[in-house]
Amino acid sequence: MNVPVATQISQVARRSALRTLRQPAQIIPSLVFPLMLLAINASGLQRVTQLPGFPTKSFVTFALAIPFLQGALFGVINAGTDMARDIETGFLNRLALTPLRGSALLVGLLTGSLILGLVQAVAFLIVGAAVGAHFAAGVPGLLVLISLSMLITLGFGALGLVVALRTGSGEAVQGMFPVFFVFLFLSSMSLPRNLIQTDWFRTVATYNPVSYLIEGIRSLLVTGWDGEALALGFGIAAAIAVIALTLASVSLKTRLVRT
Amino acid sequence: MSRASFRSVTGAIWWRTIHNFLFNPALLVPSVVFPLFFFAAFAGGLSSVSKVPNFDFPTGYTAFQFVFVILQSAAFGGVFTGFSIARDFESGFGQRWLLSAPKRGAIVVGYMCAALTRAAITWTLLTAIALIAGLKIDGSGVDLFGLYALGLIVNMAASLWATGVALRIRSIQGGPAMQIPVFLVLFLAPVYVPLNLLEGWIHSVAKLNPATAFLEAGRGFISGDPTSVLLAFGLAIALVALFSLWARGGLRSAESAS
Numbered sequence: 001m002n003v004p005v006a007t008q009i010s011q012v013a014r015r016s017a018l019r020t021l022r023q024p025a026q027i028i029p030s031l032v033f034p035l036m037l038l039a040i041n042a043s044g045l046q047r048v049t050q051l052p053g054f055p056t057k058s059f060v061t062f063a064l065a066i067p068f069l070q071g072a073l074f075g076v077i078n079a080g081t082d083m084a085r086d087i088e089t090g091f092l093n094r095l096a097l098t099p100l101r102g103s104a105l106l107v108g109l110l111t112g113s114l115i116l117g118l119v120q121a122v123a124f125l126i127v128g129a130a131v132g133a134h135f136a137a138g139v140p141g142l143l144v145l146i147s148l149s150m151l152i153t154l155g156f157g158a159l160g161l162v163v164a165l166r167t168g169s170g171e172a173v174q175g176m177f178p179v180f181f182v183f184l185f186l187s188s189m190s191l192p193r194n195l196i197q198t199d200w201f202r203t204v205a206t207y208n209p210v211s212y213l214i215e216g217i218r219s220l221l222v223t224g225w226d227g228e229a230l231a232l233g234f235g236i237a238a239a240i241a242v243i244a245l246t247l248a249s250v251s252l253k254t255r256l257v258r259t
Numbered sequence: 260m261s262r263a264s265f266r267s268v269t270g271a272i273w274w275r276t277i278h279n280f281l282f283n284p285a286l287l288v289p290s291v292v293f294p295l296f297f298f299a300a301f302a303g304g305l306s307s308v309s310k311v312p313n314f315d316f317p318t319g320y321t322a323f324q325f326v327f328v329i330l331q332s333a334a335f336g337g338v339f340t341g342f343s344i345a346r347d348f349e350s351g352f353g354q355r356w357l358l359s360a361p362k363r364g365a366i367v368v369g370y371m372c373a374a375l376t377r378a379a380i381t382w383t384l385l386t387a388i389a390l391i392a393g394l395k396i397d398g399s400g401v402d403l404f405g406l407y408a409l410g411l412i413v414n415m416a417a418s419l420w421a422t423g424v425a426l427r428i429r430s431i432q433g434g435p436a437m438q439i440p441v442f443l444v445l446f447l448a449p450v451y452v453p454l455n456l457l458e459g460w461i462h463s464v465a466k467l468n469p470a471t472a473f474l475e476a477g478r479g480f481i482s483g484d485p486t487s488v489l490l491a492f493g494l495a496i497a498l499v500a501l502f503s504l505w506a507r508g509g510l511r512s513a514e515s516a517s
Contacts, residue, residue: 027401029435031297036443038367040446040461042462043457043458043459043460044449044450044451044452044457045305045308045451045452046458046459047311047314047452047456047458048307048308048311048451050312051307051308051310051311095413107330118393137437148410178289178292178293184295185297185300185301185304186299186304189304190304190305191304191305195307196304196306196307197306197307197310198302198303198304198306200303201304201306205304210400253308
């Protein structure tokens with residue numbers, strides 16, 4: 001019996017969404033931790049806005065882009081850990097016996113991460129507005145910001161699936177968190193690239209794709225409509241998503257052959 | 260019960276914990292790499308912060324952040340040792356320590372010695388890399404000794420805090436309860452700029468935060484202009500005394516549960 005792909009996706013997506021929403025341990029840290037860091041950094045670095053050439057007088061507006069990336073990093077962990085658990089408990093092996101298509105499984109599994117990403121994006125914007133952040137691109141800009149944030153979450157979630165499918169271990173997925181965090185810290189997270197004084201750091205930040213994801217989001221908050229920043233942000237986010245989904249698809253095939 | 264058996268229990272726990280630390284990349288890498296990474300990210304990425312008006316630290320921003328990373332790695336070295344205790348009790352190994360140790364305080368002392376060794380290993384590497392990266396030190400050898408001595412006492416305080424939590428929860432799931440309070444105390448201090456440049460609520464919190472005294476004393480040592488030394492050492496020793504009681508309570512809790 002052939003079940004339409006859309007039905008297959010919706011079944012897996014429903015399970016993924018319910019599993020995410022039923023786990024406060026997944027939702028709460030991914031909201032609280034980025035906001036906590038925002039509060040600390042925005043207060044501790046407010047004086048940085050006095051540097052000549054700093055693009056805004058409000059560091060909280062400048063820093064509000066960071067929680068979106070940190071939230072997406074939690075997407076790596078959540079998607080990967082859920083997949084690893086399915087491998088460890090043998091659920092993936094049982095799914096392999098059904099006519100479920102690999103693509104439906106991957107897309108369905110990422111639904112949980114995307115729902116969490118949406119909750120995070122809305123929460124970060126509400127908190128940002130409450131603490132006085134500005135939104136230079138206005139309400140339409142917020143919709144674009146949420147779209148970019150979801151695309152980043154999709155790509156990062158797919159990276160989590162790749163790690164889980166390759167290692168089959170939740171511990172290995174958790175161990176990847178610091179690695180992704182390194183990419184975040186070695187970016188233009190805390191200062192605009194032109195104000196980074198240390199040459200090697202500025203070079204690393206320039207080659208680090210995470211810088212362009214942050215700058216895409218930040219442009220909507222600080223500058224308004226910056227076509228170049230948005231094109232780079234959306235382009236890199238889409239590239240990460242495509243590469244990660246392709247790798248996840250290959251890894252899934254390998255994993256199913258192996259079992 | 261002789262002193263020798265106390266030493267042998269302490270030594271056995273110290274050796275096992277350090278052996279696991281050195282030969283398990285999952286334990287070694289975060290302890291060593293994270294401080295280096297924080298140092299690179301803060302000293303490298305934020306060096307223009309030293310150009311903020313009224314930022315006055317002539318020894319340079321690298322030294323300013325080096326002190327934070329030394330104290331941060333001291334505190335987290337203690338927290339990571341709490342993780343080792345939790346893992347040992349989760350696997351049942353800790354309960355076997357309790358059965359075999361004639362004096363159980365030796366267990367806590369053994370883990371603390373391991374935490375101090377871990378911190379010393381991390382600092383050696385961190386200091387070497389910082390010097391290669393151009394760290395400027397205006398303080399004398401005695402001042403530097405003061406910085407590392409302060410770090411050791413902070414390490415002891417953090418170890419005792421994490422030990423108390425680990426012995427009560429006896430599961431690695433207690434990790435956030437050990438880690439988050441330490442993280443908050445460290446970051447609610449003048450991490451990026453001196454206290455006088457902080458504004459608003461964080462200035463009020465930082466003024467009351469003991470970590471502010473540790474950072475100011477440490478930065479005073481490295482710049483050869485010791486400040487808040489008595490306050491910092493007094494607070495650090497007071498925290499060790501307080502968390503010794505907390506850890507002793509944890510040990511009692513673990514004993515009654517086993």
